[in-house]
Amino acid sequence: MENPIIIPSILVSATASKLRSLFFVTALLLSGGSAFSADRVYQKPSDFIRGSLGKIPATKAITLNATQQKTVRAILGKRYKTTSIRYWSVGKKTALILEEVGKAEYITTGYVVSEGKISTVKVLVYRETHGWEVARPAFTKQLEGTQLKGGNQLSRPVKNIAGATLSVRALTKLARLALYLDSIK
């Protein structure tokens, strides 16, 4: 018979080790924690305006009347967070900083509209935990060059990103809103 003492000691040690692991896992579990917050700041709004327009011009605002608010509601599916929306203009270029909720948090996005077409789109602050892929140029480039057609829809469809559907929808709605606001400013 081979060393009969070794095996029980291994078993005892293994059992103690398993109990220790169980204790630590339980302690870790009870210590709690949250995995539901994340802010990604890609660019400050002022840097976006300065970069897009060459300077920061005086702030102007569109105050939406009842008819315009109705159209905005049709585009977004709800009211915009403010009843007046700021914009900045230089020549034919108009820059807007717009915010819309993806799933639970606001996504801050910069749009530049020139002659009825979107010329620049940039996600400035992304606060959701999932779906930040919409900030990649591969996605935002799709929106550039689009314009409004009938029913305040974009002139061409936007491809979805799996796992970021709500963020894609938010940015697409904001693109439509930017083009609409440019048309009424």
Next chain:
Amino acid sequence: MTEPTPKIRRRNARNWHRWLGLVAAIPLLWLSISGLLLNHTAFLGLNEAEVSTGWILKKYNQVPEGDPRGIQVGDRKVSQWGKLLFLDHEDLQLNGNLVGGVAVKNRLVIATDERVAIVNGSGEMELDLDELSLPPLPVEGVGVEGQQLVLRSAGGTYRFSDDFLSFKEAEILLSTTSLSLLEDRARDELESAIRTRNAMPLSRVILDAHSGKIFGFPGTLLTDLAAISVIVLTILGLRLFPKRKL
């Protein structure tokens, strides 16, 4: 050192299988039950059922930590609790730490250190001003001078135009009101309003409990360990499966 005999190896495997099975039993039972529930959320009405329990909502950052502070402006109460801001009992979609609030020409102006909100008499936010339309941040004080908004910030004191879209530096001695702790009754009313409004769908809570995310990293780790346990138990079970030679 000599190799253990097949009999000893078998006994080791059986012991590991037994103990690992015992340790992993509760997590695996939970994963199985929650998995079954998630497969039938619509049938069981779990999307409509809501959870408003305090500690669960805190995990989703829906009920803030710490003590709420606020300021009374006319008949409106502006308060901050954790990172969240409230106008009376409603959420105020504004970033930053509350600095103060004043009434200017039938409007309520609420200032944080990084934003200023202009709210009309119906409670709608008219403007949300950020660094693009504000003096150098952080905003340190808010007040009124001759029916015009005045802000004190890192760069000095500034008087705003009537449309709140432009400002000029001004020599004004600004008197501001500081924030005070909410009384127990006001705090309870605010917490109750938050719980009712921010209740989470039961299906979402079960999903996050299933994946372990609701408990943060420890929860995810426990779920991973339970999954690894299944793999190890399967391997040990297969080793034990052949019939013992008599």
